[in-house]
Amino acid sequence: MARADIKVGISPYGADDERGALNKMTGVSQAKILARADGSHVYDLSIDYFVGMPSFQAAGDPAYQIFMSHTPAGTAVDNLNGVGDDVNGRVCYSGDVIFMYTHTGTHIDALNHFGVNGKIYNGFTAEDSLGSRHWMRGGAEQIPPIVARGILLDIAGLKGQECLPPSYAITVEDCQQALEQKGLTLEEGDVALVRTGRMAFWPDGSKVLGNPPGLSLEAARWITDQGIIAIGADQECVEVGPSQHEDNWLPGHCHFLTEAGVPMIELMNLEELARDDVAEFCLIAAPIRLKGATGSPLRPMAMPLIS
Structure with a gap:
């Protein structure tokens, strides 16, 4: 197994920055995409919360x-x-x-969720910024309402499959081919959403969770190189599992959150977008302002674009 060799990213927006890639979202970019949105059809990309729902409990976190x-x-x-x-x-x-655990259901990971060698994105340390109850930096309250161009990378659809096989590592070539198939490119300020097909089985936890197909580290790095402001997927960790790297059990998390400053959205329902062949849309999503929290429930919505 190769090493991931993740490094802590330092923000180009200053020593106090806690928003990372979301700084690329501006009033101008939000107005531009909203002007193209077709409000007559709104896709709800979230899932219901209910007792017994599938959730990540492998590390001892509580069920809903x-x-x-x-x-x-x-x-x-x-x-x-x-x-x-x-x-x-x-x-x-x-x-x-x-x-519940703040990473239950459709949710967004804040930049303080993962770090490397005691530091989170922009070099904030546990010694200086982690209190008795929560981080004082990089929490969910720092994530502004997201209004941006969303792009669906339907990898399951590309492969002609209902769902990708367990532990399938999505490649750079897969991502490029999914975009080429729809005649689209990722642009700076976009939110990329990756469909593996796992939500086709919701709420069967035995099929939705565990050994997820997802982005390889190489694909994750390629996607962030395109200038995205957030990444999302229809499974529990966006990246492939288990890890392909001997020095990191969740290298994709450490890359997106710690290295690139890119928030992650997990357990999204992307089935209706894929069914209706909506690959480009206006994405609107806002977390609960849980101060210092490593994650927050999210209600993402997508509206097709007017030609």
């Missing part, structure tokens, strides 16, 4: 849970809001609490 904290009948009994039986008998009050 939801609990009622208030129910109409219960509120009438416990009167926790203090307004009394008469009001609680008339007003039906419900409330709930969710508990």
Whole structure:
């Protein structure tokens, strides 16, 4: 196995920068793509959250849970809001609490999610920037609402397959051929979305998760060389698994997040885009502003472009 030899990227936008490649997104670029968007058809690229949903638990992280904290009948009994039986008998009050790993379901990885030798993107160190509860740098709150040109690299479609085989390493040539097939090129400021076909099996966790087909490190580096601002895929880690590199168990994560400053979007539903042959679109996505968090749930949407 080869070595990945990932290095910590230093931002060209200054010593305090926490946005990385997202700095390429500007008001001008957002207005340009919005002007081309066909709002009559909006594709929801996210998945539902529910008890028992497939999620990454291999490293001991919790599964998604939801609990009622208030129910109409219960509120009438416990009167926790203090307004009394008469009001609680008339007003039906419900409330709930969710508990989950921040990398559950359709979500975006912040730049502090992975690092190398104690440093995350732009050289922030654990000693200086990691508090008792969360990182003080590179958190999910630093990710602005993304409004950009999205490009679908449908590798499963290119191969004529419903889903790529487990652990298939997507090559540079695969990416180039997928683009050529649609007559498209990746441009600076784009968001690249890679379809492996895994979402065709959702929510069967035995087929959606584990040994994912995904980008090889060489393909990941080629894609970031095109100037993208974010990368996404329909499986759990964007990159191929298990790792092809002896010195790094998730080299793609370390490349995108630590080396290139490119946020990663995982577990996207790209099936409808592929079905309708929508390879170029306006992508709109915004994370929850979880201060210091390494990731956040995301609701990405795609709108076809007007010719």
